Amino acid sequence: MLPHLEKRENGTALIVNDKPFIGLAGEIHNSSASDPGYMEEKVWPQVMALNINTLVAPVYWEMIEPEKTKFDFATVDYLITAAREHQVKLVLLWFGLWKNAGSTYVPEWLKTDPATIYSQDQTGRHLLAISPADHRAIGLDATAFSHLMAHIKQRDETENTVIMVQVENETGLLNADFDHAIDEDQALGQPVAASLAEDTQQSWRAYFGEAAKEQYMAYLFASAVETVAAAGKREYPLPLYVNAWQQKPLDVPGASFPGTYPTGGPTVKMVKTWQKVAPSIDLIAPDIYVPNFTEVTDAYFSQQNALLVPETARALPAVSNLIYAIGHYDLLLFSPFGAEDFFTTPAKADPQMLKALAIDPRAFDQGGQAGPALATAYRLLKGLIPLLAGNQDSSRLHAFIATKPADEGVRVRLGNCNVVVHFAALTGEQAPSAGFILELAANEFLVFGINIRIVLEPSSATARPVGLLKLEEGEMVAGHWQSGRILNGDEQTVIQLGQLPGLLKFKTFTY
Ligand code: N0T
Structure with missing residues (x-):
């Protein structure tokens, strides 16, 4: 049977090779998977020292479709072969139309196509993010993604090295609270989408009030992701998920309003909208760089009865969070970001990120112990997977x-x-x-x-x-x-x- 999710009364299990599985994972840096030589030399030795059982690695649209309709899957094939050699599973990240609220991984031919519609801020300035209302671009992404999934099927259907795929990366719009490539009054004045509210003729503005702009953006991004995900799933129905850049907690200083985090992305408040609009997405996952880890995990678990943490800061608190999460929820996957740096660079949270989140660095800066601590945790947890996976809700x-x-x-x-x-x-x-x-x-x-x-x-x-x-x-x-x-x-x-x-x-x- 293909890797799949199994709903339980108090959670969800991820079944891989017919057994409940927990991904003890690491996500590599964004550029690492573009070069097999670099992977061999700098990445595999480091991540294997963490005792991972799963590697989380990107697939880049610009590399797999360098010319329109000419596909090149060399980077994907390398990852699959190398993962098998190292006896780990793979979670692939589709860096397609959107990556951290930008369109940086879109192939050149589409970036420079005059027909491409870029998002706009309030002053009409273009953002380096293709508009979620650009249906032509969304269609092209869906085509590329369906080729990717068909290719994975052909290469991997009998072995199931690839166990899940993330569709896009941290979608939403940054530096604007609405995409002004779209006429705001016209958009928010029309009746709210039937998938969100049946039997109402109320407008987006009337129905959602203050939240109308963010809800509308979430609707657009979720609709686009649904188009892409559905096209991929038709080729090969692996579990698919999206990841979310979190809104900064309201009790840390500094403003947190739509556009300071990617608005319209699947944040805590937008989970319901995403679930209704994107049924081909099986799971919505928080990337957790904010300090209130358990608040975020509770919010996602309670809304979908499942939890995976595909990204979190490379620092000691991540190890404590992993231990708690694996015992408390049906945790499906845990994956600190920048996994190849656990032993090479002292574990510190990214200063840019801390600044943006207005968090005191001392809350994150935990010296260089995170590598040995995570490696020890993964080593011991591996043996516990048969006892834990699918049973985390148990009263024992x-x-x-x-x-x-x-x-x-x-x-x-x-x-x-x-x-x-x-x-x-x-x-x-x-x-x-x-x-x-x-x-x-x-x-x-x-x-x-x-x-x-x-x-x-x-x-x-x-x-x-x-x-x-x-x-x-x-x-x-x-x-x-x-x-x-x-x-x-x-x-x-x-x-x-x-x-x-x-x-x-x-x-x-x-x-
Ligand atoms: C993450 C990672 C990677 C201004 C950042 C975290 C990864 C992406 N984004 O290293 O780029 O591909 O998903 C966003 C954290 C929000 C903090 C504010 C930063």
């Missing part, structure tokens, strides 16, 4: 994360006792405390986490004391626990996971 799994420095911990009720999880990150320079506990059998547990300390407590004031029957280091290999040190004596006084993610198994008893 308890996840926690410190979301503010003042968070001290949580208390979890487990079998015959209570467990007090102390959040033990000592300074803001360390990864925020996070973890999850998985109940394996009666009074037998796995704990996976970073910067936490666990204390057992009797289940009530009158209950018998509770102790550790056994505490082991180790890992899951092919579905079986492989024990390392047995911790007793001095090493057993606390259950503790430090600055690198760790996995422990413990058994409790009352005496």
Whole structure:
């Protein structure tokens, strides 16, 4: 069976080669996949050291269709072959009409075609972004994308190295809150699209009020993406998703209004519109560079019962966020951006980005520990996938994360006792405390986490004391626990996971 999504009661599973799968991934820099030599030398050794099971890599329209209707899939074929050699899966990103709210990856022949319609800001100045009302350009993108999907099918249908495809990249319009290539009064005065509101003759303005411009832009971008996605899906029906550049959280200083983030893109507020207008898109995914990670993931999960994080900052907090998200949601894929730089450049968030988001760099700048921490997390999580994938909603799994420095911990009720999880990150320079506990059998547990300390407590004031029957280091290999040190004596006084993610198994008893 092709990779596909399976709806569950409390989530969604991604089925790959007939088994639930979680993408422990990394996304490479934008230009890396244009050169196989560069990939061999600079990218693969670095990303494989992270213990990824999935690589997220772009496909560029300008490279696959350098001349109109003349296709060249060499870069795609290279990625598929190299991924197989490295025994990882691939998620491909279609850098087509829009990439970060711009049209930079559009082939020359279309960029320079006088018939191409560029978006305009309020003063009528052209933006380097093709208008989502340019139906001819959208049709050409759909044709190119359908060729790509047909090619992937021909190369990969029997192996399923490619498991998902992202359609465009961070769509929406920047530096304008409406595309003035379109007559605003005429557009917003017409009845709202039937796909968004049936049985109404109300205009966009009357129906959406203040939000009319953004809703209209979302409708245009989602319609365009639907045309492209549907054309690709007809050739090869892999799961398709879109990613979203987030609106800056309102409690950080500096304005956040449509156009300071790509307006019309699938942000939290526009998810419903995108779902209605773009049914060929299976998932809507947040790129999370903002500090309120769990707020964003909650907002996406609650609206679609599924979550993937295709981009996030290359910094220590990402590791804590991964651990929490994998224990709390049916997480399908997690993929920090700039994966080939985890070990080469100290993990710091991009200063430009922090400036644009008006975030204090100290909140992100976590030194160079992010590489080893992510690599350790991925190594240990790989073995846990058979236990976790598709089961993350289960009542046997308890996840926690410190979301503010003042968070001290949580208390979890487990079998015959209570467990007090102390959040033990000592300074803001360390990864925020996070973890999850998985109940394996009666009074037998796995704990996976970073910067936490666990204390057992009797289940009530009158209950018998509770102790550790056994505490082991180790890992899951092919579905079986492989024990390392047995911790007793001095090493057993606390259950503790430090600055690198760790996995422990413990058994409790009352005496
Ligand atoms: C991301 C990445 C890549 C002014 C940025 C993040 C990737 C794209 N965009 O390194 O370009 O292809 O999807 C946007 C983050 C918003 C912060 C404001 C920046």
